[in-house]
Structure formats: C-alpha cells, structure tokens
Amino acid sequence: MANFIITTDDNSDLPESFFQEHGVGCAYFSYYIDGAHYTVGNFLPVKEFYDRVRNGALPTTAQVNPEDVKELMEPILKEGKDVLHIAFSSGLSGGYNSSRIAAEELREKYPDRKIYVIDSLCASLGQGLLVYYAQMKKEAGEDIDSVAEWVEEHKLNMIHVFTVDDLNHLYRGGRVSKATAVFGGMLSIKPLLHVDGEGHLIAIGKSRGRRKSLQDLVHLMDEKVGSYPSSCDTIFISHGDSEEDARYVAGLIKEKYDIKVELINTIGATIGSHAGPGTIALFFMGETR
Secondary structure: OOOOOEEEEEOOOOHHHHHHOOOOEEEEEEEOOOEEEEEOOOOOHHHHHHHHHHHOOOEEEEEEHHHHHHHHHHHHHHHHEEOOOOOOOOOOOOOHHHHHHHHHHHHHOOOOOOOHHHHHHHOHHHHHHHHHHHHHHHHHOHHHHHHHHOOOOOOHHEEEEEEEHHHHHHHHHOOOOHHHHOOOOHOEEEEEEEEEOOOOOEEEEEEHHHHHHHHHHHHHHHHHOOHHHHHHHEEEEOOOOHHHHHHHHHHHHOOOOOOOEEEEEEEEEEEHHHHHHOOOOEEEEEEOO
C-alpha cells in the first residue's frame, strides 16, 4: 500500500463505512438548526434532520476551519505518511481555503512530508466519486504524485446533474428568484441543475412534474457521457431523504448501462440545508460538464 492517506470532508456524502473500510480521513462541517449547534459526534439522525426541515426549520451551516483540517492531517504526518486532501468545491464554500491554510502551516512543521490539497470543484457524491476513483488508484499501488495528478486532470469529468423538489430552498440560498420559486411551485416546475466548471450550482433546464424531472436526469446522463461510455459502469446517486426516487433513477440507468458499481446515499446536512428534502442528484464520469 502506498505510504499516503487520502482525506476529504463530509460534503462528499460518502457513507461512514467507506471511510472506515478504506482508511480515508474526513473533516466535518457543522450546522445549526432550531437554535442548537450540531457537529461531528452529535449530528442529528438524517431522517430527523430532514423531518425538521419539512416542518419549517431553517438550518444554517458552518465550514471547517484550518484547525479542524490540521487535526485531521497532523496525526497522519506524525506517522510519517503523506496526505492528499480532496476538498469541497471552492465555488460553494470556503472550506478549500481553510484546507489550503492548514496545509501551508503543516508544511512548515513537517518539511519532509508531501501535502497536496485539491479543490475538487465538486459537491456531494460528485466529490465522493472523485475520492472513490482516487482511493481505487491508491489501492492499486499508484503513488501520491500520480494520484494527485489524475485527480487534478479529471475532476471536471465528474458530472453532476440534479433536481430539487421544492424551489423555496434554492430561493433562500439565493439560487433562484422569489418569483421563480412561487410560480414554479404553482406549476409543479422542477429545475434541472448541475455543477459547472467553476464549481457553482447552475440551472440548465426544467421539467414539468416530479417523475419527468427524474427521467430527465437520465437523459442528461446520455448527453454528457460523451467519449466516456465505459465509465458509466459506476454511478453514484445522492438524495434528500427520498431513497425510493433515487432507486427509480438507478433502475432507469440500469436499463441502458451495465452498472458494476452503484452507491446510493443520503445528502448530508450541509448540502441538504440548501437543496432541501426530495433532492435527487446523479453523478458519473463523463466528457464535459
């Protein structure tokens, strides 16, 4: 096994079992809801979090700070190992900058160690998919330099397409106008969005009705695969407490592609605070965002 550790943060929305089984390190964002602060070790059960949001709670989130990232990285460096950190998109949070600052301080203390910090320009299981591919390369015996180079070269091949069930959550986050949220809700308009090459959430279309929006995610996959059809054996799907719809999307994909690796997991509180319950997001490797 190569003598380095891959680390990331919980906005990758990978299950805890993945971190434990593969030895991937994780930094954790925190959030506030109903006047209480929740951080790693006392997070609400995900179902309770989404139920509170459905009942009108308005959560806010807090990014990791440099000290959080140093606490994650330093024990690894003390063991004589190097670190490759894949951070949440700088287009959505300051967490990447916190990680960069932490790395700069640790390089002074551990000058013989390699510390790479990569801005994934990804979110949710798009970030998770990038971490997954990096970890598979590490476990295949590649060194930190080659894995870091691959991640930097291919991070924009991690395609994100998603839809939300309630436009009001995006309105509160400044992603759509109030008029769009009101009339979209009245007309059952469901936006189709993606994460662009700068790591921002961008609307790219709309569907009339929930079921049509889920089908359109698969149509977008067909369009964006490009010259990467062989990579469509791996799909990740995240959801805002809407597993049945996530599995419906997975079923549609399996009718078209030979899926060998499938991961379906809940969207965590940080992204869920802005996207809301019912969000469905599809991730795969494709030619272009």
